[in-house]
Each structure stands twice: as structure tokens, then as C-alpha cells.
Amino acid sequence: MELNICHLYPDILNLYGDRGNIITMKRRLEARGMAAHIEECSIGQPLDIEAYDIFFIGGGQDFEQEVLLRDLAGGKARDIRAAVEDEKVFLAICGGYQMLGQYYKTWDGSQMDFIGAINIHTIGAKERMIGNYMFRTTPESSGTIVVGFENHSGKTYLGEDVAPLGMVLSGYGNNGEDQTEGARYKNVFATYSHGSLLPKNPELCDFILQKAIQRKYDVVQPLSPLDDTLENNAHAYMQQRLSRKA
């Protein structure tokens, strides 16, 4: 078995080591004897959505998100919408998450119309939501506790037919108001959690990989356990610290 992973805009949306998520997916597939092929697609490069099983989009500043608008309008937005409806797997972080939505109105009043692949929108607030945080994913998205780091001024609101990825246990999540965190629509997994998302939360990583395998090969492939001592220690340390804050 093999999965093809497309890293979208790796040179633009590249905050906080979000690339580590791709490395984690690759390593965890290879450890189970599967192959992972990673390709990058940035501004001006054609995107062949049929060629990939997983799409990854990292976070970025408001300015960087704006830079992408013209490239998205050149056909990529339409193709990404089609891939989402076709149940391809997406993992989108922070700025990438916002970009999959309808629009982002920044705190200083300018509006960026985004892809509209998922029914969410984002409104900028003057105060940033920043810090380590923790949430529990819904049973449909693995049902595990995720520890992470968030830094955003955008407050995201979920529309009809979009479920939260999880519920906040400590921190802000989508908007600091309704306790929701991230979004889940078909096989889109979107979250505000940066770089350490999959390295520190291996159960969620395996869950996402299984979704991609299931879609491609039409089998529910059990993934053999790996030695996750390091990952679990990092997770337990953060969970303990954040539990004290909650």
C-alpha cells in the first residue's frame, strides 16, 4: 500500500513547523511497511488532485493568506472543493483551515473571500488567542485528547453540516466562545493546533491515515502499534500541565 501526499503552499503557509505533520505521517506509514510519496505544490504550479490521497495545508499570517488569493482563483479553489466533496483526506492547520472556509474578515476590516470548501467563516478579533491548549476530539474523529499550540486572531464559526473536530478542554479553540475546536467535514480534518499536532498526538495521526487508506483501498486496515513512548511522554506532560490550568 502507498499513499500520495500533497503539501500545498509549503513555502508560504509554513508557520511553527507545521511540516512536522507530514514527516510524522510518512514515518508512521513506513514503519508499517507502507510507502508515502510527498510532493509540493505552490503558487503557479498546476495541481492534479487525482494524483493524491492526502492534502496538507499549514498555517500562515494574514498577509501570506492574502498572497494566495489570486493563485487559488486560477482554478485551485475549484479543484480543492471537488477533492473535498470526493472525500479525499485533508489536514489543514490554522491559516490553512481558515482558507478552506468561506471568508476571513480580518480585525482591521478587510475581507478575504476564500475557497468555500467547508461551510465555516472567520472574523478577526483584536486580541490574539495564543498559548498551549487541549481539546477532546469527537468520537467520529478518534475520540482522543489532543494537546497543541494555538496562535490566531481569527475567530472561526462553524456553519450547518460542519462538525467540530473536538471540544476545548483548556484554551480558546475556534473562537473562545462556544468551546468548539477545529472542523470535520467528510474527510477534512481542520484545526488551530500547530506544528506538534501529529508528532505529539499519534493516535489522531493513525486515525487520519486510516481514513486515507480506507478511501483508497476500500479496506479498514488495522495499523500495528508502534513504540510511542516518546510521543506519549510529551503528550502526558502537556496534558498534565494543561489540566492544572483548566
Ligand code: GLN
Ligand atoms: N492569520 C490567521 C490568524 O491570525 C492565521 C494564523 C495562523 O495560521 N497561525 O487568525
